[in-house]
Amino acid sequence: MPTKKKPQVTPTPERRRELLATAAEVFAAQGYNATTVRRIADEAGMLAGSLYYHFDSKESMVDEILSTFLDELWQGYDEVLAAGLGPRETVEALVTESFREIDRHRPAVAIYQKESQHLATQPRFAYLADSQTRFEKAWLGTLERGVADGVFRDDLDIRLTYRFVRDTVWVAASWYRPGGQHSPEEIARQYLSMVLDGIAPRT
Amino acid sequence: MPTKKKPQVTPTPERRRELLATAAEVFAAQGYNATTVRRIADEAGMLAGSLYYHFDSKESMVDEILSTFLDELWQGYDEVLAAGLGPRETVEALVTESFREIDRHRPAVAIYQKESQHLATQPRFAYLADSQTRFEKAWLGTLERGVADGVFRDDLDIRLTYRFVRDTVWVAASWYRPGGQHSPEEIARQYLSMVLDGIAPRT
Amino acid sequence: MPTKKKPQVTPTPERRRELLATAAEVFAAQGYNATTVRRIADEAGMLAGSLYYHFDSKESMVDEILSTFLDELWQGYDEVLAAGLGPRETVEALVTESFREIDRHRPAVAIYQKESQHLATQPRFAYLADSQTRFEKAWLGTLERGVADGVFRDDLDIRLTYRFVRDTVWVAASWYRPGGQHSPEEIARQYLSMVLDGIAPRT
Amino acid sequence: MPTKKKPQVTPTPERRRELLATAAEVFAAQGYNATTVRRIADEAGMLAGSLYYHFDSKESMVDEILSTFLDELWQGYDEVLAAGLGPRETVEALVTESFREIDRHRPAVAIYQKESQHLATQPRFAYLADSQTRFEKAWLGTLERGVADGVFRDDLDIRLTYRFVRDTVWVAASWYRPGGQHSPEEIARQYLSMVLDGIAPRT
DNA sequence: CATGAATGAGATTTCATTCAT
DNA sequence: TATGAATGAAATCTCATTCAT
DSSP, rough: OOOOOOOOOOOOOHHHHHHHHHHHHHHHHTTTTTOOOHHHHHHHHHHHGGHHHHOOOOOHHHHHHHHHHHHHHHHHHHHHHHTTTTTTHHHHHHHHHHHHHHSSSHHHHHHHHHHHHHHHTSSHHHHHOOOOOOOHHHHHHHHHHHHHHHHSSSOOHHHHHHHHHHHHHGGGTTTOTSSSSSOHHHHHHHHHHHHEEEEEOOO | OOOOOOSOOOOOOHHHHHHHHHHHHHHHOOTTOOOOHHHHHHHHHOOGGHHHHOOOOOOHHHHEEEEEEHHHHHHHHHHHHHHOOOHHHHHHHHHHHHHHHHHHHHHHHHHHHHHHHHTTTSSSGHHHHHHHHHHHHHHHHHHHHHHHSSSSSSSSHHHHHHHHHHHHHGGGGTOTTTSSOOHHHHHHHHHHHHHHOSOOOOO | OOOOOOSOOOHHHHHHHHHHHHHHHHHHOOOOTTOOOOHHHHHTTTGGEEEEEEEEHHHHHHHHHHHHHHHHHHHHHHOOOOOOOOOOHHHHHHHHHHHHHHHHHHHHHHHHHHHHHHHHSSGGHHHHHHHHHHHHHHHHHHHHHHHHHHHSOOOSOHHHHHHHHHHHGGGGGOOOOOTTSOHHHHHEEEHHHHHHHHHSSSO | OOOOOOOOOOOOHHHHHHHHHHHHHHHHHTTTTTOOHHHHHHHHHSSGGGHHHHHHHHHHHHHHHHHHHHHHHHHHHHHHHHOOOOOHHHHHHHHHHHHHHHHHHHHHHHHHEEEHHHHHHHGHHHHHHHHHHHHHHHHHHHHHHHHHTTOOOSOOOOOHHHHHHHHHHGGGTTTTTTSSSSHHHHHHHHHHHHHOOOOOOHH
């Protein structure tokens, strides 16, 4: 993450997005609390105080990063959930969608992973807990339908399964680098294969 | 995590362990950077300054928490790795051992998850990176052996598999609560079942 | 004090006066230090930076507000003092003149009340202290003449009386609202009646 | 207001009071907004940050200064109002009490004068407006009783009279210096004499 | 004339740490 | 061992001011 030195300035709503992208990158790399606004400003090629022309506070930066990400995530998820797919296809679509989001919002996802528990205690970030709840509902419902339909095993604790699948997917954000050798779809395919069929060979 | 008010003082090495347990709990809940030493002191029923009789610094607290945990972890792992088991049995034993460690050191594991990447940049915490390397070697080796032996699938990217298994196990620390309805062995059993055989029923 | 949104621009000396009036209003309401130039700009329907086309600095705004007010005040006072009236008539004329100034320059008077002591420490605002001195001279002189002539009581500490009359009149700026039910002349009449004859009925 | 250099430290609740006294002095002299916490700390012989061991914020300092003052003020006022005095005696007692408060809490009174309007807009300082209301009720009631009883003139606007008396008394805080040549009781006596009988001699 | 973006100085606040008692 | 009070460094934030467009 070398310091960028681009004195050529881009127009206005663009600039905001650029700055948020920079901030997200640093937050993801160092952790929210360990990141100073000065560091973000350095990275953006301006002085710390100048950031406050664009944002109210450091907090409002994470806020915007996380809520933008969640808005997009739910747009994708809602489409999948509304498509009337079977449980297995729903799981496949959700996982694929998740890896696409990781691909597009990797820093945001990483921040979400590391900081959401901690941030959610503040009223301002209540939407994080809300999202968590919705998430759980969507996944648990799908898994239950799948067990009923016989496309998922019925000998597993369903909440354990939920956590297994959820964590399995999202922690990928901690190591995923966009532009790597695998596309998000390819990673999703392999993950799904492991999650659905296991790493032991089917006889 | 209610505030303890015990003016009766326990002998010194005991006290130290108590304080570290308290600190670990708070670090895990709030994150290392977001935790003030005052908060730890509050929780321990003393004033911030008093902690410095017991510890050199806040850093030395995490240090001791993490290194104690890793020492124990590797004791367990090394035993497994030295036992001359087959790859599948090794995986089973490592996962089971991991859930036992989560059971005994949940806060430490949670801290490790959240902070190790960030802390590892400091020389003092070089052992975190070392451990990471050893860890990777142990798991990758086992998986490769397993593929060679035909007990693990050969159509998967092996690094992806490694990350999948590693993350899958350790993130459990973020939701695991000791004394819950499942013992660590039971959770390990179910996780292994999912990881090895998948969540789709074997025909 | 509603936000004005007039993009139609008035010629330049007019505009200047408008902006000063706006600034004075805000300074009076919030206090000089607590007023940000952004707030003034908001109120004037422009951006903070744009004010600097019209004025050198925030300081120069108060400066102009206060000196304009004091110039007018002394014009009125000097006329009264030069008129060769008796001490009682002088007091009546000065008080009436004062309430007229409050009527026309209420925000300026309020600012003067609240900030002059503090501002007077800066060389730029030396004229505030000068005015204070002239003011004191005029009033004390008039009161002394009145005592000598027997039209004011001689059993009172004359400096106390001075402060009493001075404060009594000027603090009115803190509650006076132009266009209220009493004209400045009517308020002056009642104030004079209280100051000269007291609030207890004359037997 | 010279910098005090007393390294000898006084015990604990005492220290708090000392610091508040120092802060009040500076706030009164410079205005709340124009006062930096560094300035207060300098005056107290410590570093700016050290003040935060004793107080949450600069705001909480004024808060404590003002509320302490108002509590004491109302203790005195309530005693007077409960004493069942006639209207004229009540006025005399209230004015005397007021000058005593000015004597004991001069900086607090000065701060109250200058900043209360501005501070009262914040929820935290709602009690300032409450006090204002109570104050008005007490004075207006007394004045009305007096008019009805014939001990005060009936040809004056009563609200004007109220403001006249109120301001007249409290602005004294801006020039009063404890330990001056007049005791608070003596000042109260002269003020009352002016307010009740006017500055023109009774024939 | 006004905007949008930034600067730079300084203000408040936080917090790990120290130390005399 | 613990307390109470402070230090000192750094972090967040504020704001008057500048300037190219």
